Amino acid sequence: MSDTMPEQTKRKLRLDKDGVPCAVCPNCHNEISHLVLTELDIITYDVSPDIETGLEYIETDREADWNNEYNYCCPACNEVLATSEDEAEALFYETEPEQQAAQEKGLNPSQ
Numbered sequence: 001m002s003d004t005m006p007e008q009t010k011r012k013l014r015l016d017k018d019g020v021p022c023a024v025c026p027n028c029h030n031e032i033s034h035l036v037l038t039e040l041d042i043i044t045y046d047v048s049p050d051i052e053t054g055l056e057y058i059e060t061d062r063e064a065d066w067n068n069e070y071n072y073c074c075p076a077c078n079e080v081l082a083t084s085e086d087e088a089e090a091l092f093y094e095t096e097p098e099q100q101a102a103q104e105k106g107l108n109p110s111q
Contacts, residue, residue: 023091027079
């Protein structure tokens, strides 16, 4: 293979003992097969006085000045492990030290 291979293709998925892709939560140390995504959506309203109800809220289609917030959480302990898709994806791949340790032990690197 070429030394110019894109970085993404060099990465190896972390697998559990059954060969299922997994991550290890750095907080509770459980092996996890998925993350829970919580999206905090920003909704804007026009708010105006209303004689009967006090205030009237009308949802607008204006974009807020800030981005939505994404939290990728551990399903076991609910700790936020990542706030971007790239960070979340990286949790399921072996780190370079893990790959080196597997090679030193003579283990076949995961595919």
